[in-house]
Amino acid sequence: MVDLSDGLEDVPVLHKDLKIPTFKYCPDNVQGPGCGVDPSEVTLPGCSCVSRSCCPESCSCLQTGGPAYLSASALLDLNRTDSDYSSPVFECNALCGCSDTCSNRVVQKGLQLRLEIFRTSSRGCGVRTLQQIPRGTFVCEYAGEVVSFAEARRRQLNQSAEENNYIIAVMEHAGSGSVTKTFVDPTRVGNVGRFLNHSCQPNLVMVPVRVHSVVPRLALFASRDIRTEEELTFDYSGGCGEQQPAEAMTVAEANRPNGPQRKPCSCGANNCTGFLPLDLSILS
Template sequence: MNVSDRHAVDLSSGLEDVPVLFTGLTLPTFQYSPDNVQGPGCTVDPSEVTVPGCSCRSHSCFTESCSCLQTHGRAYSSTGTLLELTRTDSGYCSPAFECNALCTCSDACSNRVVQRGLQLRLEVFGTRNRGWGVRTLEEIPRGTFVCEYAGEVISFGEARRRQLAQRSEENNYIIAVREHAGTGSITETFVDPAQVGNVGRFLNHSCLPNLFMLPVRAHSVIPRLALFAGRDIDAQEELTFDYSGGYTDQNPVELLSTQSESAVQASRTDGLQRKACHCGANKCTRFLPLDLSILS
């Protein structure tokens, strides 16, 4: 049975360029938003343009003349595929930077990928034992941008408060991104799509995922949490990512905390409910990460 034979609705209500199909009987309760929104404790509006732009007049930017590419490097091929698909030996990844609303290049510039939004046909469906999930209705080549993990951008204090207030049967959607820029310089971003979010909120964890997360900056200093295909993905395959941010056997994980290392370790299980992992991978760790975080 193909999708056209089933009754399906657009979960995004037309907010995405491509409909997000949903075939369940009861629509999940949340507000759909394709982009991050400002939440409690966040001092920067994610929709505000805070990154300088280039003055390129060409259809697509060239490294020789584009200030964006010269400053941050080229992240994508001419067809929009992510160029760097591997982490460094330390397990860290580097964020990608795109041209933005202040740039004078065209909207079709090859350095504009994530900001174009969802371009693939995805479907939210009910899994056998892991609640909702997302599958692709078309083949996805390795390195292709799939979707964002968008939601409310909140402060550390609000993220911690929401975690500790959760009941054991509730899902924890909060992703924490810690970016290390130089000695002792750490920028933290917390995104929670529980009440306001996009299709990314329905992605399940896997210890052997086919997607990986990469912070991407376009218009704002607040990164967009973009998910890319780590390998070629077949049509009808469920899409998953590692909630700890890893895409190898060595996954860096950090607590939602700015405390000392000893305090972090002591508080690792303080008030947080540990949930079993049902991904079914051969190398399954049996438990979901307590803290959904990635490093860059």
């Protein structure tokens, strides 16, 4: 077994000598073209707590978004991800006075589970767990280059029909028409998350989590109990469906040799839509 992370993760990311596409492994987001903020820079204020673990009554981090985790480091309320509105998740950071064992430090600890990249029967590489994962557990990030809208659009337009599109676009609505958009592309620089396949009935859910930076980390949590050796999947659309229907593509876009193409979904779920999600808002 080979460690794909080459020691960069606390727990090795294993595979059995697979032919992996060339990319640079990095556990965290990195600043890409057009991104005005370095995700590794500490830009959020810290709390002044001096206790071993913070409490909502006195911790400024917890007061910003409310408690997010149980004492067992599991996401407190998975139902928040299914509602129209949810509170943001702010973890304690490098400027906080609390200890490293604070219960509000989960995603920042990185990968803690034994995962394996394997060859699926019909969807290329995938990721499976080598241990049981309880519901609500943090699994891994979807990390890569954080790029601007213009760069994400340029990259997607330059892709051929045969290439995989790894770009994830996350839109966060803060009320009063305020929308924060984050574009993460792990094609060239990324972590184990880039190998996760889509499913119309996934066992992971993506939650934006802020730790040291205003740039969110795209954290994936178990949406149910997951068995050993079960493949890990998430919904590429975020459970919100497509931003625009496939029919909204112009004739020119649909006919361009290098234009966006609907790709069939092979997840095998009972509710499978037949096609992978395609976010056309990047191309608008």
